[in-house]
Amino acid sequence: MNPNTPLHDPHDTIIRKALLYPADGTEPRLVEMEFSEEGAKRPYGLHTTALDLRKTYGKSIGGTRIHTFHATNQLLDLAISKGVEYVAHFNIDIRLPINLSAARLLGIDPKRPGHRPMFRGDLIITKEGDWPLPLVPRGGAHRNFFNVDVSFREQADNMITKWYNSESWEKFLDEEQMYHNLMNPDPSSHTSPFSQMEMRAESEALGVDEYIKKLKDHAQQQRMIDRAKKYSERQMALENDLCAHCTNKGNPTLKKCSGCRQIKYCSKECQKADWKRHKRECRSIQERASTS
DSSP states (O other), rough: TTOOSSOOOOOOOOEEEEEOTTTTOOEEEEEEEEEEEEHHHHOOOSSSSEEEOOOGGGGGGGGGEEEEEOOTTTTOOSSTTTTTTEEEEEOEEEESSSSHHHHHHOOOOTSSSSSOOOOOEEEEEEEEEOSOOOTTTOOOOOOOOOOOOOOGGGHHHHHHHHHHHHHHHHHHHHHHHHHHHOOOOOOGGOOOHHHHHHHHHHHHHHHHHHHHHHHHHHHHHHHHHHHHHHHHHHHHHHHBBBTTTTTTTOOOOOOOOTSSOOOEEEEHHHHHHHHHHHHHHHHHHHHHHOOO
């Protein structure tokens, strides 16, 4: 009998051993996990049954991602039986803590993780394969699940390390950003969960005080740029006889501000709309005129 032949119905809730890399930093170990139809509903709903991660990730289950290691996959020096895959289940939600077990494996200081995003919450590896038998009633994308053996630990460490430091991980990040951008047409919202993770990582690496100082310095530089831009626009309006608000060129109805007698507007509406910016400027021009 084929050792991969399942002894259960593909809709059954079953228990199988999986390899857990705990977020709390304790040693990776085998744990019994449930595979069920309810587990398949979140977050993907692709298969009849799947690893149930509802208790593992809670409200962050939407941040669940998977990566499959198989015989034709890059990174593998080990031989994997035909039709069998190892699947890494991980999370990218920054509300979950950095996975300390994975950080230790990858040689990363969790307090100074740098800019490369880290796994969040528990990292779980399962052993799976396609359903080898004819489809049954209510057939679908059935999966077969196996117990992970304790001897797999060293190979799993090697797989995770190679994957995290590979182009495959970079491709995954690019795809996450692309998907986020497609789902959020507004360019100002093009910040993926990984971008948020990078910001968090930078704040953790620099320290809170230093990171806040950097943000303030950046904000101050941006304000200076904005002021320079506004001054340049003002000068252009003065030199080219434009409305100071809408820069409507060549409007014959341009009239000077009655206060400073320099800034011009094409209408009362433009003058009113620009008053908040011009108020201090107007007073300054009048003061310079009175002292000259």
